Amino acid sequence: MLDRAQVLHVARLARLELTEVELERMAAELSHVLEHIEKIRELDLDDVPPTSHVVDVVNVLRHDDPEPSLRRETALRPAPEPVDAGGFGVPSPAAA
Amino acid sequence: MNELIELTAAAAAQRVRAREIDPAELFEAYRARAAADDLNAFTWVAPRAPAGEYPGDAPLAGVPLAVKDLFCTEGVPSQAGSRILEGYRPPYTATVVANLQRAGAPLLGKTNQDEFAMGSSNENSAYGPVLNPWDRARVPGGSSGGSAAAVAAGLAPWAIGTDTGGSIRQPAALCGIVGLKPTYGACSRFGMIAFASSLDQAGPLTRDVTDAALLLAHMVGRDRRDSTSLEFPEAIRVPRAEDLSGIRLGVPEELTGAGGGVEPGVRESFEATLARAEGLGASVEPCRLPHAPHALSAYYLIAPAEASANLARFDGVRYGLREDGEAGLVSMYSQTRSHGFGAEVKRRIMLGTYALSSGYYDAYYGTAQKVRTKIAEDFRTAFERFDFIVTPTSPWTAFALGAKTDDPLAMYLNDFCTVPMPLAGIPAISIPSGLSDGLPVGFQLAGPAFSENRLLDAAHALERAIGFDGSPARRSGESAARG
Secondary structure, eight states: OOOHHHHHHHHHHTTOOOOHHHHHHHHHHHHHHHHHHGGGGGSOOTTOOOOSOSSOOOOOOOOOOOOOOOOHHHHHTTOSSEETTTEEOOOOTTOO | OOHHHHSOHHHHHHHHHTTSSOHHHHHHHHHHHHHTOOSOOEEEEOSSOOSSOOOTTSTTTTOOEEEETTBOBTTBOOOTTOGGGTTOOOSSOOHHHHHHHHTTOOEEEEEOOSGGGOOSSSTTOTTOOOOBTTBTTBOOOSSSHHHHHHHHTTSSSEEEEEESSSTTHHHHHHHTSEEEEOOTTSBOOTTBOOSOTTTOEEEEEESSHHHHHHHHHTTBSOBTTBTTOOOOSSOOOOOOOOOOTTOEEEEEHHHHSGGGTOOHHHHHHHHHHHHHHHHTTOEEEEEOOTTGGGHHHHHHHHHHHHHHHHGGGOSSSSSSOOOOOTTOHHHHHHHHHHHHSOHHHHHHHHHHHHHHSTTTTIIIIIHHHHHHHHHHHHHHHHHHHOSEEEEESSSSOOOBTTSSTTOHHHHHHTTTTTSHHHHHTOOEEEEEEEEETTEEEEEEEEOSTTOHHHHHHHHHHHHHHHOOOOHHHHHHHHHHHHO
């Protein structure tokens, strides 16, 4: 079961701001889902290796050949605040 | 109905190559229908046919393609069903889409979907739900619901979607069409807006099995931009099989027994299909997948965990929505994400963040990854005795809009029969097996990694024997086109 403090902690980690109503709902819904999911913890999995990748491939590398990438103007076109000097504008981390 | 619309994509391609159909006329016939779409299946429709030479001699012969919104398409809205990407026009095109365009399938439109592919009903789209052409009061399934509805209603000859836990196969089942999830790595994921990277695969949604094979043949292949993609070991062939002699089908008790909550009408269609398979020469026997009942739990830890990491990129800096952060950078991130993401996406980000957070990682994510190993082992063992594992695709037919939106867990249970395969990385196909109370039922076949050709052959033989008639849904699309 997740309590209110845990939900607030996780929301902060996920950079989400939840309203009071969302907070209440989230605690109840996540607890309900986790209750169902918890059953896998009853399985005996002590000697079982975890799967990190389903297909048997190891160390996929490519040649390090220089080639043109996206032009700076192209990459900046969808940005909410492109900066003339050629970067992504953001509010100051120090504000507030 | 316009006779062009009644042709399968493969038949239309053949007629174009034989100079019997003008590909411009074909494109316009579908474009007009897609533009008049009243199922909300499309989020964007091409304003006109592509300029320049028609690729009449290309393998796909100018037969237009509907593309799930989460595939990046250069200069064309690619919003993944999310408010946070409203108006986003990517500067590049997904490899799979580029491959299909090069093979001669021009972009007809982008299709609606659950936000970031999280959902089984298409009700999680920020752009409104898609309606099922068999019954407009019902969901088309999800998350590739727009692609499935568009193909079923004849608003598109064929479409592509993505499948993470069933997002191609389940909507295909609920809309009465064919949907194939390929082996993990068969198709490049480059340019697909990511949900859960160890599970996501692109695949075709088509009117029949032959169309699925034709589309898949031009989707697969290694892409240097996706290091998890692999060279498909053989060419994808046009399926020709007409019987199933010597084919051994395994029916897993764990997925088809009482635990899965299969509706009586779905069970009836499933059993009738097994009988048909036997009639075609297949043997049908029960088999065991002991860990399959735990697949849903493992999936709902692994997929949200990966999603929580993948969706960290939506922070209002490089693309999409930005909300004012009056209190600086971190406040901008939080405000943007809180306003841009819908309820289900927030729920999964929260679940995933929790499962990965300090103190819980081993208990949840680590355990789920071990269950995944056991599920893959179960399949490997089963495939020693069986060619394919078969189940109903979805335990239910299309349900009413709004019927399950208040209970996330009930919605997740819809994926019971489709999540084990992506966890094991293996391919699976859903074909329509009939109707239950006037609604389509899907039959799923799963095979070992890279068994797509054999899977398509078996599905083709069954499809012929079943003789499913999808035309009622296309007539529904026709009335939409007339307005």
